[in-house]
Amino acid sequence: MTDYxxxxxxxxxxxxxxxxxxAAWLRLEQDLGRGLPADYKAVVDAYAxxxxxxxxxxxxxxxxxxxxxxxxxxxxxxxxxxxxxxxSENLEPDADPRLICNRPRITFGDAxxxxxxxxxxxxxxxxxxxxxxxxPDGIVVQGSEGDWVGHPTPFAEWLYRYLIGEEMAGWGSxxxxxxxxxxxxxxxxxxQRTREAYGPEPGM
Numbered sequence: 001m002t003d004y005x006x007x008x009x010x011x012x013x014x015x016x017x018x019x020x021x022x023a024a025w026l027r028l029e030q031d032l033g034r035g036l037p038a039d040y041k042a043v044v045d046a047y048a049x050x051x052x053x054x055x056x057x058x059x060x061x062x063x064x065x066x067x068x069x070x071x072x073x074x075x076x077x078x079x080x081x082x083x084x085x086x087x088s089e090n091l092e093p094d095a096d097p098r099l100i101c102n103r104p105r106i107t108f109g110d111a112x113x114x115x116x117x118x119x120x121x122x123x124x125x126x127x128x129x130x131x132x133x134x135x136p137d138g139i140v141v142q143g144s145e146g147d148w149v150g151h152p153t154p155f156a157e158w159l160y161r162y163l164i165g166e167e168m169a170g171w172g173s174x175x176x177x178x179x180x181x182x183x184x185x186x187x188x189x190x191x192q193r194t195r196e197a198y199g200p201e202p203g204m
Contacts, residue, residue, distance in 0.1 A: 002157075004039070004154065004156040004157040004159075004160045005039045005042060005043070005156040007156075007160050008043060008156050008159055008160050008163070009046070010200070011160070011163055011181050011199050011200075011202075012046075012047060012052075012181055012183060012199045013180075013181075013183075013197075013198075013199040013200050015045070015046025015047050016046070016047065016185065017045060017046055018048075018061070018064075018185075018188065019045065019048075019061045019062075019063035019064060020045070020063075021062070021063035024061075024062040024063035025041055025062055027062070027070070028062040028069060028070045028073075031070060032073070032109065032110065032111065032115065033110060033111035034111040034112075034115075034130075036115070036128065037128065037137055037154060037155050039154055039155050039156035040117060040128070040155040040156075042156075043058065043155070043156065043159065044058055044061055044069070045061070047183065047185075048060060048061045048064075048067075048069075049061060049064065049067045049185070049186040049187075049188060050183050050184060050185055050186060051121075051183075051184040051186060051194075052163065052181060052182070052183060052184075053163065053175065053177045053181055053182050054121070054177075054182060054184070055120050055121050055122065055175055056118060056119075056120050056159075056162065056169075057118055057119050057120065057121070058117075058118050059072070059118075059119075059186060060072045064188050066187075066188050066189050066190075067186065067188055072116070073109055073115060073116055074109060076108070076109075076116040076125075077108035077109025077110075077113070077114075077115075077116060078108075078109070080108040080109075080114070080116070080125075081107065081108050081109075091148075094149075095147055095148050095149070096148065097114075097140060097142075097148045097150075100129070100132060100133065100140060100148060100149075100150035101114070101129045101130065101131055101132060101140065101150070102131050102133075102134070103130075103131075108127075111130075112130050113130070114127035114128065114129055114140060115127060115128040117139075117155065120144070120169055120173070122144040122169070122173065123143075123144035124141055124142065124143045124144050124169040124170050124173060125141065125142045126139060126140075126141050126158075126169065127139070127140045127141070127142075128140075128155070129150070132150040132151060132152045133150055133152045134152070135152030135153070137154065138150060138151055138152045138153060138154075139151040139153060139154075139155060139158040141168070141169050141170055142170065143169055143170010143171050143172075143173055144169075144170055144172075144173070145170060145171050145172070147170050147171050149170060151168065163181060164176070165177075179198075179201070179202070180198040180199045180200060180201050180202065181198065181199040182196065182197075182198055183196070183197045183198065183199065184196055185197065
C-alpha cells in the first residue's frame, strides 16, 4: 500500500518547518469544532506558507500571524456561505456538492461543513469534507469552471496525484511539471520576499 504522505515528502524534499506550534493547531481545531487530518497538518507544518509548481497554494499556517490559517478559513468560509449559487442550479448528481457529501445543505467552516484547505492560481478551491461518496474526511474541489468534484481520498493522496499531473482540481486542471517540484516560500512578514527552492530530481 502506497504511503502517500511519504511520497509527497519525497517529491518536495526536506521541509523548512518555519512554524512548530501544536497549540496553534489545537486552537484552530477547537474553533472549528473538529480535528483536521494528520497528513494535511504534516504537510502544512513542513512547507507552508508555500506555492507549489506555480499553481497550488498552501498559503497559511495556524501559527503565522501574517498568514494565519484560522483567519483565512473563517474569511473564506463566510464568503462561501454567502455565495450559494449551486442551490438554485440544476446540477448533475455527480456535480452537486450536496450529493457528493451526502448532506442536505452545504455549510462552510464548521464541524459538519467544508473546510477550505488550499487553492490554485486558476481559481480552484480545495476543501476537506466530512464525507465524500461515503469516504470520511475526503477532498472536494470546486474547479475554475465552477464544477464540483469529490475525491474519496486522504489529503496526501490528493496532493500526490495533483503533483504528478492528474486532473485533481476540476475540469482541465491537470498540470504536469517535468523535473523537480518548484516550491515558492511565501513571505511571512512585510520585510520578506518570496524565495524559490526545488525538490529532489524525480526518481532520487
